[in-house]
Amino acid sequence: MKLATWNVNSIRQREGHVRRWLEQVQPDILVLQEIKCETAAFPALGFQALGYRAEAVGQKAYNGVAVLSRVPFEVTHRALPGLPEDDAQARYIELAADGVTVIGIYLPNGNSGGDAGYAYKLSWMDLLRRRAAALLDVDAPLAILGDFNVCPTDADLAPGALPPTDALVRPETRAKFRAMLWLGLTDAVRALQPTGPAWTFWDYQAAAWPRDQGLRIDHALLSPTLAERLTAASPDRRERGEDQPSDHVPVVVELA
DNA sequence: ATGACTTACTGCGTAAGA
Numbered sequence A: 001m002k003l004a005t006w007n008v009n010s011i012r013q014r015e016g017h018v019r020r021w022l023e024q025v026q027p028d029i030l031v032l033q034e035i036k037c038e039t040a041a042f043p044a045l046g047f048q049a050l051g052y053r054a055e056a057v058g059q060k061a062y063n064g065v066a067v068l069s070r071v072p073f074e075v076t077h078r079a080l081p082g083l084p085e086d087d088a089q090a091r092y093i094e095l096a097a098d099g100v101t102v103i104g105i106y107l108p109n110g111n112s113g114g115d116a117g118y119a120y121k122l123s124w125m126d127l128l129r130r131r132a133a134a135l136l137d138v139d140a141p142l143a144i145l146g147d148f149n150v151c152p153t154d155a156d157l158a159p160g161a162l163p164p165t166d167a168l169v170r171p172e173t174r175a176k177f178r179a180m181l182w183l184g185l186t187d188a189v190r191a192l193q194p195t196g197p198a199w200t201f202w203d204y205q206a207a208a209w210p211r212d213q214g215l216r217i218d219h220a221l222l223s224p225t226l227a228e229r230l231t232a233a234s235p236d237r238r239e240r241g242e243d244q245p246s247d248h249v250p251v252v253v254e255l256a
Numbered sequence B: 001a002t003g004a005c006t007t008a009c010t011g012c013g014t015a016a017g018a
Helices: A011-025 A044-048 A114-137 A171-182 A188-192 A237-241
Strands: A002-007 A029-033 A053-057 A065-069 A074-077 A092-097 A100-106 A142-147 A218-222 A230-235 A251-255
Touching (some): A002 A142, A002 A218, A011 A029, A029 A142, A100 A114, A114 A142, A188 A218, A218 A251
Parallel strands (some): A029 A100, A100 A142
Antiparallel strands (some): A142 A218
């Protein structure tokens, strides 16, 4: 089983990139973030032609997540359980496919909106941990993939790429990410590549890509039985060198 | 010294991303 995650920074700008990538890499399931369109505007037909069924959770202008799958699946949640009913931010999709629970997330960045914006990020992380704990309690094979907007350690950002006050690296952010690992989840990329850069994002500004000043913020977390099946996990750096790329690249995980 | 990013919106600049 091949699972992947990709923050595409607008699916309407990147439909062609995603289609080409699907044909090259042939993942079973790809979760997308920052589709930046309303649910009905998601270009599902273009992916259906390649054998992928699409389900999107969108909103106007910002955020938005989706799943593309060539294996049968059922969407089980379209919002993070525990969030207030009136929370309209499209950041979560959960599905069941081939006996596996797959969660796609676009975790709040936390740098906008002042103290309230950062508090929202932290509370979102608390609720995600609770959801993961509930699924692990019933022994569900679980994969959480997406844009976590967290550099887990200092090895996960190029030196100086962010100030220490940035919401992606602040101690409270990292503590809540670690709390998810302590549930028994495995960071798939770090399980196979414990040290060294494995960037998944390069800013459009300041020549970040040519200077290779990246961040590792897109992750795949696996429950124990899935982690035991892990054979490969890495970012696909090639995508950042394409014309008009997203600022994020896909992360691909393979399970035996 | 200069210009130095990309997207969406109803905008003709602003907000957000990270």
